[in-house]
Structures are given as structure tokens and as C-alpha cells.
Amino acid sequence: MVYLLISFLLLFILATYGFRKGNQNTSDISVQYIQITNNDQQPATPKSLSILHLSDLHLENISISPQELYNKVVNEKIDLIALTGDFLDRKRTIAKLKPYLEVLERLRPTYGTYAVFGNHDYVLSREPFNRLTRMLEEHGCQTLRNESVIIQTKQGPINIIGIDDFSTGRSDLEESYENVGAGYKLVLTHDPNIVMHMKDYYFDYLLAGHFHGGQICYPKPYHLVKMGKLVKLNMVKGLHYFHNKPFYISEGLGQTGLNIRVGSRPEITFHKVTIQNNQEIKLSS
Numbered sequence: 001m002v003y004l005l006i007s008f009l010l011l012f013i014l015a016t017y018g019f020r021k022g023n024q025n026t027s028d029i030s031v032q033y034i035q036i037t038n039n040d041q042q043p044a045t046p047k048s049l050s051i052l053h054l055s056d057l058h059l060e061n062i063s064i065s066p067q068e069l070y071n072k073v074v075n076e077k078i079d080l081i082a083l084t085g086d087f088l089d090r091k092r093t094i095a096k097l098k099p100y101l102e103v104l105e106r107l108r109p110t111y112g113t114y115a116v117f118g119n120h121d122y123v124l125s126r127e128p129f130n131r132l133t134r135m136l137e138e139h140g141c142q143t144l145r146n147e148s149v150i151i152q153t154k155q156g157p158i159n160i161i162g163i164d165d166f167s168t169g170r171s172d173l174e175e176s177y178e179n180v181g182a183g184y185k186l187v188l189t190h191d192p193n194i195v196m197h198m199k200d201y202y203f204d205y206l207l208a209g210h211f212h213g214g215q216i217c218y219p220k221p222y223h224l225v226k227m228g229k230l231v232k233l234n235m236v237k238g239l240h241y242f243h244n245k246p247f248y249i250s251e252g253l254g255q256t257g258l259n260i261r262v263g264s265r266p267e268i269t270f271h272k273v274t275i276q277n278n279q280e281i282k283l284s285s
Contacts (some may be wrong), residue, residue, distance in 0.1 A: 026260065031268045031270070048272050049184075052269075053084065053207050055267075056118070059096045060088060061255040066102070069103055070106065073107065074106075078108075081107070081114070082188050083115035083141065094132055111151050111158075114149075115188075117143070144162020146175040158183055161180060165189070166194040173194075187207070194208075195247050204245075205271070207271070210252075213265070
């Protein structure tokens with residue numbers, strides 16, 4: 001009996017320590033700087049665009065305050081802000097989003113802020129989801145659901161293509177590319193598995209999230225096995241290529257389920273992309 005009690009106590013102490021350490025990890029924010037060029041021989045030039053990429057805020061479990069977020073990014077050049085979904089999944093959390101959006105407004109990105117939705121956002125029923133959409137748009141975020149917008153920049157025209165969430169069956173590539181014109185093609189989406197279906201849909205760069213870098217890796221994120229083909233290819237975070245086209249998977253800023261991380265870190269990402277507007281539109285036949 002004494003042995004069992006001692007064993008139970010040791011397990012309890014280990015579990016408590018592990019949870020506390022995992023929770024502390026959620027405050028260890030990683031700031032990544034990624035540089036993308038269309039040609040390996042060509043360095044970044046004045047025709048580069050700086051993109052602040054935030055994904056998977058999961059406001060029910062986030063350990064960075066709006067002010068802390070502002071302090072980490074305010075001194076960076078920001079031409080464009082990309083938000084790739086999973087803001088929250090409970091209607092009572094919608095109000096918590098407002099101060100984070102106010103931070104993004106204060107940053108005054110040169111060409112605006114663009115957002116797509118993720119699978120957790122679609123847990124909301126219609127009225128709360130519409131309220132989430134309105135809050136984003138009232139604070140300067142243009143939301144894209146299988147649609148695109150062309151913006152004119154000093155670097156040339158840029159198509160921002162927002163593909164709706166693949167994991168919930170809402171992606172429509174043909175509709176997303178319907179109004180795409182000449183110029184750079186930047187895709188924003190939540191679930192990066194969509195790239196496996198984009199062989200005939202051209203993009204220069206694609207930004208996504210969804211996997212949280214595994215969030216809890218022991219030592220690998222085995223629990224992600226059912227989350228698509230990219231996981232089986234060990235593509236769960238960072239920069240990757242599909243048919244020579246680059247895409248980036250953010251580890252996300254918040255957590256889902258328990259507010260802990262093991263073997264992963266919350267992430268803020270700055271992407272510096274070189275704009276070359278000599279590509280033709282490529283659509284599926």
C-alpha cells in the first residue's frame with residue numbers, strides 16, 4: 001500500500017511539473033524571418049514585400065497579450081498582414097479578439113490585412129460566425145472565402161487568393177481563382193493539405209497553419225496522423241515545397257485543447273518575398 005501511494009505521488013508530481021512546464025512553453029514565442037525569392041540566384045531586392053503572418057490564435061488558449069504582441073512586431077516593416085484562421089471556437093470569446101485586432105490596426109500595414117477562416121471558426125453557429133466576420137471587417141481585415149483580390153503595390157500587382165478551409169470541405173479552387181489576374185499570386189488558407197490538390201493552380205507562395213507544429217510532440221506529433229497527407233510526409237511546420245512551389249506552415253500563436261506545448265513553440269512570422277510579375281495564370285482544365 002505504501003509503495004502504491006509513493007508511486008501515485010511521484011506520478012502526480014511529474015504530471016504537475018510537466019503541465020506547468022508545458023504551460024510555460026506557451027509564452028516562449030518564436031519570431032521567424034523567412035525570405036522567399038522566385039530565383040535562387042536573385043537576392044532580396046527593393047521589390048520585396050514584408051508580410052506579417054499570424055495563424056491559429058485560439059483565443060481560448062493564448063498566452064501572449066495584445067500589448068506583448070504589439071511590442072514584438074512594432075519595429076518591423078510591415079507591408080501586409082495575413083491571418084490564416086482558427087481565431088476561436090466559442091462565441092463568448094469573440095469580444096476577446098477586439099484588442100488584438102486593434103493592435104493590428106495600430107501597425108498600419110501598407111496594403112492592409114487579409115484573413116481566412118479555419119475549422120475551429122466554423123464550429124460557431126451562423127449568428128456568432130457572422131459576428132466574428134463583422135468584427136474582423138470593422139477592424140480593417142478583408143475576409144476571403146474562396147475569392148481573390150488584386151492590390152496594386154510599388155512592387156507590382158499582387159493577387160491575394162483566400163481559399164476556404166480544406167479540412168471541413170469548404171475549399172473551392174476554381175472559385176478561388178476565378179478572378180485572378182496577372183501578377184504575383186499569394187495564397188492564404190488554413191489547412192495546408194490543399195497544396196496536394198493544386199498542381200494545376202499556380203501560386204508564388206502559400207501561407208497556412210492548422211497543425212500547431214504538433215503542439216504536443218512526444219517525441220513526434222503522432223496525434224496528427226489523421227490530419228492529411230502532409231503529416232505523413234513530415235510536413236507539419238516551416239517552409240516546404242510542392243511541385244517546386246513554396247508554402248509555409250505556421251506553428252500558430254495559440255493552443256487548442258490544453259494550454260500547453262511540448263516540442264513546439266508559438267510563432268510570429270515575417271515573410272520577405274521578392275515580387276516578379278512574369279508568371280501567367282495557370283488554372284485546372
